[in-house]
Amino acid sequence: MAKLIGSVGTSHIPAIGGAIAKNLQQDPYWKPFFDGFPPIRDWLDTARPDVVVMFYNDHGLNFFLDKMPTFAVGAAQQYNSADEGWGIPTLPPVQGQQDLSWHVINTLIEREFDIVTCQEMLVDHAVTLPLKLLWPDSCPVQIVPVCINTVQFPLPSARRVYAMGRAVGEAIRSWDSDKKVLVIGSGGLSHQLDGERAGHINKAFDLQFMNSLLTNPEWVTQYSIHELVEKTGTQGVELLMWVAMRGALSAGGTSSLRKVHSNYHIPISNTATGLLALEAV
Ligand code: DHB
């Protein structure tokens, strides 16, 4: 069976793509953010995952307000990057892992998560940036994208997202393959891009959330979506991606988790950036 080796939760912000393109990693504004990644890259160089299951939220690119699935799983051979165009160079398509996609889709439907299946799917910065940050030179992994709606209400609850992530973890662990799989949660942490509270950041909540993933991953499921928006901002609810990611690790079989590395830096653009890598040991 396939092996779930661990997880990486990271923020995604379009400006990161611009900073990479301009080689600004050592610039004083960017350094505290980019410095979080080398220890995680070192771990991945040794652990060598073959496949990434990427929990991410689309930003109105592949899904718009006319059609907005709560959960959608990609089953494409490749995923073309078509970001919303904040000056980011076009990245090459990301390769899909269709066998695992269909196994995840079948498992989720069996477990009564009635997801949307996408045999074509454009991806945005939420998918491409974590891959570029973890593998700056060339991307060695195939992906299975799992999209969670954080754009148009009603949004799924943290409790539901955790359960969905758990079912994805069960699918990974029951996949008849000798491949190694990493799960990524791409989003958050606290940020609000618009409205009266634009710029809202909640460091205390973010740090408590990150700590809870090690010791008590269901802590966040006590909060409703509206409470999470209140605490973390309208876009801070992207932390649901981390909730799904952690749910996947909780699926049967993980005896313990080792924290590989974490980082937290405020702000990049309007966002409190979090980074956390956990190894399933
Ligand atoms: C920003 C953050 C996001 O999560 C996003 O999708 C777009 C922009 C920002 O802080 O600029």
Ligand code: FE
């Ligand atoms: Fe976002």
